[in-house]
Structure formats: C-alpha cells, structure tokens
Amino acid sequence: MSVIEIFNIAAAYLIQIMAITCVIALILRYIAHNNNKVNKAYFNSFSHAVIKQLEEEEAKHESVDDVEIWLENLLYKIEEHLPDRSLRFRKTEEKQKQRLSEFTDSKRSVILAIKQQVDALKSPHPPNFMELADRVLNQDPNWRNILKILPVNSLNRGLDLLPNLFIVGGIFGTFVGITSALPMIAQIDITKLDEAAPVLNAFVGGVAYSMNTSIAGIVFSVTMTLITSLFPLASVRNEVSKNFERAIEFMWYRIHGNKLSHGEYKMIEAIENLRKSNQEAVKLLAEIRDIASQDSSQPPSDIERGAS
Structure with a gap:
C-alpha cells in the first residue's frame, strides 16, 4: 500500500476520526473539570483553614520553639476540622465525608508531604514557596492524574492543542481529497462528453467531501475552543497552587516571624x-x-x- 493510498483512506474517514476524537476529548474534559472542581474545593479549604489557624496563633503572640511538634499539632487541628466541611466525597447515594488522611494513601497524603518539607520550613532563609507548594501538591496522585493514569498537565496541553489540530486536519483532508480527485479529469474523453458525466459526478462528489472535512474541522475546533473557555483547567489549578503557596508561606513566617537569622x-x-x-x-x-x-x-x- 502506497503513501498516497494511505492518505486517501485517511481522508475518506477523516471526518469520522475527528468526530470520535472530539467526543473522547469532551468526555476527558468533563472528567478533568469535575476532578478540578473537587481539588479546588478541597485544597482551597485546606489552605484557608491553615491561614485561619495561623492568624489565631499569631494573635496570641506565641513563639514557635519546636517546629516539628508545632507542625504536628497544626496539621492535626486542620485534619480534625476538615471532615465537618464535607469537602471530599464519593459520588454515591449519600455524600460520604472523607478525612484528610483518607484523601490519598498514607504515604502520599498532603499531611505527610508537608511533614517531609519540615527542613525547608525550619530553614532561616526563605525557600522558593512556589516550588515548595508544587512539591507538596505533586505528592498527591489525585492532583497529578485523573482516572489514576492520565497526567493532568499533559492531558490539559493535549486538549488545548486539539482546536488547532482539527483545523489542520480539515485542511489536510481537503487537499488530499482534491489531489485524489484531480486525476479523474484526465480520464474524460472530450470527444465523448456523454460518457464523461459519471466521471464528473465522481469528481464533484470527491471535491465536495474534501471540502466538508474543512467544515467539520472548523466545527470541531470551535466546539473545543468554547468548552476550553467555559471549563478551563490550567487557570483553576494555578489558583489552587497560589492559595496553597500562600498557606506554606504563612507557615514559614509563623515560624520565623519573630526570629532573626544568623546573618x-x-x-x-x-x-x-x-x-x-x-x-x-x-x-x-x-x-x-x-x-x-x-x-x-x-x-x-x-x-x-x-x-x-
């Protein structure tokens, strides 16, 4: 099978391929959006609970002597309050509350991830809070993946590329269709125009179908663009990261706010x-x-x- 024949087959089924791709992309976008919504509610509430607890401690003007014990107590208080706010739930007949420690497995929970960064919080030199927040969040598999296997960041980049790919696919189908249809003209015998009617009909049908691939590509592209604008993923995740970064920064300043470094x-x-x-x-x-x-x-x- 030659390359031209492969292109012709691809062009013949290009609309169907784009339609199936668009449906799969919309399903993945819907799943990712729901996952994003739950993550936003959970992590933003966690960040707000941390900041509220730190503000209450700051009002008492108490210093932090042992960072590890203080961090343990802080996270315990946050964990105790979170279940009452119904943040994480399974979609069953009743929304079942989940404790923070049940959000992920014990080795990758948010609490353990924060505890693993205790050395950065102890350091008298301010760490890069954005990188620190990303390290903590990326310990969570529900933050990194959807359906436990698809990386969210890679999926988001792929979904954002689809509108342009649909346009390119439609143009590709149009040119391939026209290219494959043009040789039909050479089969026309100008001395027998009555016999040329079927060839002309086939040529017009091929060109019309190839033009339809461009129209389909534009329709699928506009659909994906609208869905991406209405249900963004990256901007929501950036908002959650910023709030979590702010909570980590509050922790560090709570520890070192009334202390001076050696320098x-x-x-x-x-x-x-x-x-x-x-x-x-x-x-x-x-x-x-x-x-x-x-x-x-x-x-x-x-x-x-x-x-x-």
Missing part, C-alpha cells in the same frame, strides 16, 4: 559595635573641645606678655 544577628551586632565606636569618638572629640576651650580662656602668662 541578621551578625548585622545587628556590627551596627551596635559601630554605634559604640561612634559614641566613643564623639566623647573623645568633646573632651578635646573642652580642653581647647579651657586653654583659650586662661590669662596669658608673664612670658607671653613679655613677648607681646
């Missing part, structure tokens, strides 16, 4: 030494000025009068 202590010590040195220099200058003023106020001696 800051050294800087303050140097400024204090400089201040003391300046005070001593000012005191010495004042003593010199007093001595000079005393010398100028004394009466001239007999030797000085004689010389004058």
Whole structure:
C-alpha cells in the first residue's frame, strides 16, 4: 500500500476520526473539570483553614520553639476540622465525608508531604514557596492524574492543542481529497462528453467531501475552543497552587516571624559595635573641645606678655 493510498483512506474517514476524537476529548474534559472542581474545593479549604489557624496563633503572640511538634499539632487541628466541611466525597447515594488522611494513601497524603518539607520550613532563609507548594501538591496522585493514569498537565496541553489540530486536519483532508480527485479529469474523453458525466459526478462528489472535512474541522475546533473557555483547567489549578503557596508561606513566617537569622544577628551586632565606636569618638572629640576651650580662656602668662 502506497503513501498516497494511505492518505486517501485517511481522508475518506477523516471526518469520522475527528468526530470520535472530539467526543473522547469532551468526555476527558468533563472528567478533568469535575476532578478540578473537587481539588479546588478541597485544597482551597485546606489552605484557608491553615491561614485561619495561623492568624489565631499569631494573635496570641506565641513563639514557635519546636517546629516539628508545632507542625504536628497544626496539621492535626486542620485534619480534625476538615471532615465537618464535607469537602471530599464519593459520588454515591449519600455524600460520604472523607478525612484528610483518607484523601490519598498514607504515604502520599498532603499531611505527610508537608511533614517531609519540615527542613525547608525550619530553614532561616526563605525557600522558593512556589516550588515548595508544587512539591507538596505533586505528592498527591489525585492532583497529578485523573482516572489514576492520565497526567493532568499533559492531558490539559493535549486538549488545548486539539482546536488547532482539527483545523489542520480539515485542511489536510481537503487537499488530499482534491489531489485524489484531480486525476479523474484526465480520464474524460472530450470527444465523448456523454460518457464523461459519471466521471464528473465522481469528481464533484470527491471535491465536495474534501471540502466538508474543512467544515467539520472548523466545527470541531470551535466546539473545543468554547468548552476550553467555559471549563478551563490550567487557570483553576494555578489558583489552587497560589492559595496553597500562600498557606506554606504563612507557615514559614509563623515560624520565623519573630526570629532573626544568623546573618541578621551578625548585622545587628556590627551596627551596635559601630554605634559604640561612634559614641566613643564623639566623647573623645568633646573632651578635646573642652580642653581647647579651657586653654583659650586662661590669662596669658608673664612670658607671653613679655613677648607681646
């Protein structure tokens, strides 16, 4: 089978292929949107609960002495409050609440993922909060994948490419159809125009079908573009990441808000030494000025009068 024949077969069934692809893409978009909606409700509520708890602690003006114990207590309080808010549920006849520890398996839960980053929270130097939040979120398989196998980010990029691919596919089908139909013209015998009618009909039918592939490509492209605009994935995930990043940042500042790093202590010590040195220099200058003023106020001696 030659390449041209393969192209002809592809062009002949291109509309059906695009239609099936569009249906599959719409189903995946729907599943991803629902997954996104649940993730947004869950993680945003988790972030807001963390920030609220930290604000309450900040109002008490209590310092954090042991970071690991403080983090353990904080996450325990958050875990205890989350089930009452009905964030995660299974779609059964009744919405069954799930504890935070049941959201994912124990090794990849959000709580354990945050605990694994305790060294970054202990560090007196501010970490990259965006990368830290991404590391925690990506420990969660429900955040990374849909249907437990499809990576969300790769799926989103593929779905965003489909509108352009449908346009290209429609144009491709049109050119292939016209190219395959043009040789029919060479079969027409101008001396027997009555016999040329079936050939002309076949040529017109082939060209019409090839033009329909472009129309179908445009329809599928517009459909996917509208669905992508109405049910975005990337923007919602970015919003969740930003809120989670803000919660992680609040944690770090809660730990180090009233503390100074080693470098800051050294800087303050140097400024204090400089201040003391300046005070001593000012005191010495004042003593010199007093001595000079005393010398100028004394009466001239007999030797000085004689010389004058």
